[in-house]
Amino acid sequence: MTELLTAAQMREIEQAAMASGEVTGLELMERAGRGVVDAIFEEWSDLAQASLSDRGPAHQQEGGRVPKAVVLCGPGNNGGDGFVVARLLKERGWEVHVLAPENTTKMPPDAATNRSRWKEVGDILPLNRDGLRSARDADLYVDAVFGTGLTRPPEGELAELLSYLAGSGGDHGYFQPRMVAVDVPSGLCSDSGKVLGCPEPEPFSSLAPYARLTVTFETPKPGHFLAHGPELCGQLVVRDIGLTKWRSVNADGRGLRLPRLQLVPPMPNGPDEPHVHSRPTLRPKIRGHKFDHGHVLVLTGDRWATGAARLAARGALRMGAGLVTLSAPRDAAPEVAAQITALILRVEDNADQLAETLEDDRIGVVCLGPGLGLHARAQERLDAVLAAAPPPGKGTYLGRGRRLVLDADALTLLSRRENPFQGLGKHVVLTPHSGEFARLFPDISARLAGPQRPKLLSTKDFTGEALQEGLAAAMAYREALSAERGPAYSKVDAVRDAAKRSGAVVLLKGADTVVALPDGRAWVHAAVYDRSAPWLATAGAGDVLAGFISGVMARGHMPHEAAILGAWLHVECARSFGPGLIAEDLPEVLPSVLKALLQP
């Protein structure tokens, strides 16, 4: 299991460790700096070989090139880590240039100690563009300006420096320098993956550099996986600094840290216990007849609009549901019948007939939304399904209650009801994309989006009142951006709030899919770094996901487990197929993915 820790939690853990007397802040900082240096040499072996301490002083005498590093140190403990990195590189014979603020009055003590240690062996240049100009053409740049302590958008000289670096780092810049971020690229909020003061960062206009490698400590942070985090971090490496003992206890020294936020799947090379499986577990189908493996009912849309539901149904069947039935309005039935074989078709003339179908208590899961439509009849069908889905406990299906997956149009229909969340509960999984999420939770979505960029003025607006209004809106936008404070409201915060409000399990899609329960437990499923699957952004992929989740629930998993497993298998299928993927392929590659999963 890989737990994602916020800045506040990290601070708390560090405090607990130091309070125990078993480790000092200075030791932790030394471990952090050493972790960064080790990660650099593991990533770029040529830099390790070029280090004099490895090759002996004779190397220099033979005219060997001395590698050069520029280390940018900020005003806090992240800067402290930077001073350690600078000293360790210098000890290995590097030419090291350090840029740091001149004013050190507010510097935390451990960082100040490491600054003094550095001063014994090297100089300090100003932390601005001038400082960078006098230390150009390095083999390595180390960004230790801000870490988890970023509280507001950088301003003035610092903003100028960071945006200059944003144009030259990562794979974007003209020089593509090796830029290593200590903990996080400076300017990136480690809780949210947002760049403070810059909602749409671009390589040449961001307030945070694009790193090639990010080395973080103890556990990854949510911001490494959410929003813009992955594109700014380059590669992510986690270094153990020995805080495990204090990770799982609260400030009072007891119990688990709650609510928990976990990464799915866990990081294979993280500092986690090596015996923990890095793959989620799917309940095996061992014995029993088809009804023991769950009966899923998928509602189709009207004539000409049944494809999405058929995709979902096929996804559920391939996932291993014992039986999948499509419930289609009469006018859509011929089209559905012509397209299916292993799936069963039931024809409904009206919502009452659907209600009758739902009296069959062997139907354990109902999936609706894909292609459902937004008309009054669709609303009646949704109402019928909600009315026939008793919450767990009072339920009928194996005592578990009936479970629902509400996707696509069903979510928009919910948002149009007077009480959108009436009748929902933990037996329901809502699977919105960001548009559907905004319809259901407009205030939460607006808070997540942050300040809204005003519309660009067209030439006809360049006069009188329209111009004044446009300028006022632009000023207000700039002010709102500079007033942003860290840690920023994250996608995890938003999905947690949505789950709490609706009472349901909420899965908000994207490359950074987040699942949350009303009690605050949450998971980030990130298709990023070495698990990226950009081919999933294809029409109909979401319909298949709804089917996958339904299928996993039919196999007896709890709704939140099904959401997590469904999202994970969805990405595995996309990765297994690769480029050229279309939604129809997802259920077809699932058997090989499941086979690999079930192998010991």
Ligand SMILES: NC(=O)C1=CN([C@@H]2O[C@H](COP(=O)(O)OP(=O)(O)OC[C@H]3O[C@@H](n4cnc5c(N)ncnc54)[C@H](O)[C@@H]3O)[C@@H](O)[C@H]2O)[C@@H](O)CC1
């Ligand atoms: N918490 C832990 O367990 C450990 C933390 N360590 C390091 O410490 C870092 C956190 O250190 P800090 O909490 O001191 O925070 P940072 O070093 O990230 O930055 C905080 C400092 O910058 C200032 N600041 C924030 N935003 C600013 C802005 N926009 N413009 C100008 N100044 C700004 C703050 O007032 C504060 O002085 C971590 O990222 C990590 O690198 C490591 O040394 C090892 C252990």
Ligand SMILES: Nc1ncnc2c1ncn2[C@@H]1O[C@H](COP(=O)(O)OP(=O)(O)O)[C@@H](O)[C@H]1O
């Ligand atoms: N860049 C991406 N990387 C990984 N997965 C993605 C990416 N973009 C979209 N997805 C996934 O693809 C699916 C798209 O679903 P959705 O937006 O509902 O589209 P549709 O309605 O066309 O099926 C979601 O599961 C989402 O998480």
Ligand SMILES: [K+]
């Ligand atoms: K940093």
